[in-house]
Amino acid sequence: MSNQVNLVGSIESDFVYSHSLYSETFYVLTLSVKRDSGKADLIPLLVSDRLIDVSKSLIGQSVYVSGEFRSHNQHDADKNRVKLYVFVNKLERLDTTNNVNDVFLEGYICKQPTYRHTPLGREISDVTLAVNRGYNKSDYIPCILWGRNAYYVSTLSAGDRIRVAGRIQSREYTKDDQVKTAYELSVNLLEVC
Numbered sequence: 001m002s003n004q005v006n007l008v009g010s011i012e013s014d015f016v017y018s019h020s021l022y023s024e025t026f027y028v029l030t031l032s033v034k035r036d037s038g039k040a041d042l043i044p045l046l047v048s049d050r051l052i053d054v055s056k057s058l059i060g061q062s063v064y065v066s067g068e069f070r071s072h073n074q075h076d077a078d079k080n081r082v083k084l085y086v087f088v089n090k091l092e093r094l095d096t097t098n099n100v101n102d103v104f105l106e107g108y109i110c111k112q113p114t115y116r117h118t119p120l121g122r123e124i125s126d127v128t129l130a131v132n133r134g135y136n137k138s139d140y141i142p143c144i145l146w147g148r149n150a151y152y153v154s155t156l157s158a159g160d161r162i163r164v165a166g167r168i169q170s171r172e173y174t175k176d177d178q179v180k181t182a183y184e185l186s187v188n189l190l191e192v193c
Helices: 147-154
Strands: 003-011 016-021 024-034 040-048 062-076 079-094 100-109 114-117 123-133 137-146 161-175 178-192
Touching: 003 040, 003 079, 040 062, 040 161, 040 178, 062 100, 062 123, 062 137, 079 137, 100 137, 114 147, 123 147, 137 147, 137 161, 147 178
Parallel strands: 040 079, 137 178
Antiparallel strands: 003 024, 003 062, 003 100, 016 024, 024 040, 062 079, 100 123, 100 161, 114 123, 123 137, 161 178
8 A cells, every 4th residue: 555544642623524525525623643752743634424423522532543644735815735634544432542643655756855954963854755546646745854764865866766654743833923734744764666
């Protein structure tokens, strides 16, 4: 499989209507998955009303989620933004939370990776990965790599096919006096296909 996400965390929000397609209705909700550091990543989920009763709140409930990490181009006024979310294929309630955040992707490097050093001297690279799915569509997933993986990916080229494993990371930033959230895959394993 070229796109697999497995998460365990707790639901932070109620179901919010997203859209309907062929008599199937989709809702967005937020999953909180704690890191080892104690900080939580807040991950948007897209779930169908065919998987779960969306009339009942799941806030505070521990759940297991499997699905795919996907992207969607959202057109707002004169801007085009890429929205990232987990498309849920399975959602199960759990008694306890073990906080799992595992993602496995296989795809193509879209453009030459950006390699740099942080102010503290750590190596870091940014890569956008095109992950193919059915119906001639692709998801464009931003990835961040550290250390020797950052250097290694910087030696690769656009069009190279790679496999990566890591976790979905959320981070807040401020732009035009508004707090926004960015999502990316923090990669810990990299392999050239």
